[in-house]
Amino acid sequence: DAKTTQPPSMDCAExxxxxxxxxxxTISGNExxxxxxxxxxxxxxxxxxxxxxxxxxxxxxxIITEDRKSSTLILPHATLRDTAVYYCxxxxxxxxxxxxxxxxTKLNVKP
Amino acid sequence: xxGVTQFPSHSVIEKGQTVTLRCDPISGHDNLYWYRRxxxxxIKFLLHFVKESKQDESGMPNNRFLAERTxxxxxxxxxxxxxxxxxxxxxxxxxxxxxxxxGNEKLFFGSGxxxxxx
Numbered sequence: 001d002a003k004t005t006q007p008p009s010m011d012c013a014e015x016x017x018x019x020x021x022x023x024x025x026t027i028s029g030n031e032x033x034x035x036x037x038x039x040x041x042x043x044x045x046x047x048x049x050x051x052x053x054x055x056x057x058x059x060x061x062x063i064i065t066e067d068r069k070s071s072t073l074i075l076p077h078a079t080l081r082d083t084a085v086y087y088c089x090x091x092x093x094x095x096x097x098x099x100x101x102x103x104x105t106k107l108n109v110k111p
Numbered sequence: 112x113x114g115v116t117q118f119p120s121h122s123v124i125e126k127g128q129t130v131t132l133r134c135d136p137i138s139g140h141d142n143l144y145w146y147r148r149x150x151x152x153x154i155k156f157l158l159h160f161v162k163e164s165k166q167d168e169s170g171m172p173n174n175r176f177l178a179e180r181t182x183x184x185x186x187x188x189x190x191x192x193x194x195x196x197x198x199x200x201x202x203x204x205x206x207x208x209x210x211x212x213x214g215n216e217k218l219f220f221g222s223g224x225x226x227x228x229x
Contacts, residue, residue: 041222042222042223043204043220043221043222043223044154044204046217046218087154098170099146100156101146101153101154102153
């Protein structure tokens with residue numbers, strides 16, 4: 001069921017930008033890209049989502065390539081509290097019952 | 112505003128026993144979802160309620176699992192009888208009805224119930 005591919009882990013220095021890549025080469029035109037994260041022992045937390053255009057909110061930026069086959073989540077100034085597993089998820093637009101969580105990327109923010 | 116709450120946070124039972132998990136969605140959210148992560152696996156969809164109706168239960172693993180949402184408010188997920196492979200974390204999520212149903216809304220997750228079947 002997994003429709004995304006992410007690196008299993010990444011390191012980032014505190015205060016630097018964290019760029020988390022995601023491949024979704026089979027994405028179709030009616031599927032959104034969502035990013036969630038899971039901090040240890042908590043439930044998944046919404047970060048951002050988009051369809052075609054780049055998106056930015058108070059937490060992060062989402063850059064989607066023009067062909068929509070990949071995207072990058074950017075945390076502009078990572079802090080130690082951003083250490084978590086980050087999930088890139090595609091979601092059907094008109095059959096949106098399910099999120100397909102992949103394995104995610106474990107982001108380690110180091111001092 | 113209260114988030115999605117789940118009870119209990121942890122449950123330890125013996126194989127063959129029955130366990131009931133409860134989820135209280137965010138007030139006013141019509142959509143309620145159950146997900147779970149079993150040991151070493153990915154988070155998987157179980158089912159989806161719209162108000163009190165089951166919209167999609169294709170992810171339910173077998174008939175030992177029964178989900179209800181009477182009155183369209185809180186939901187329960189019962190496992191009877193529990194087996195060892197049911198151990199894992201069970202998450203509940205909710206979202207507002209998006210009207211046109213374009214899949215654009217956010218899901219808000221609870222902290223989950225850690226179920227251990229011994």
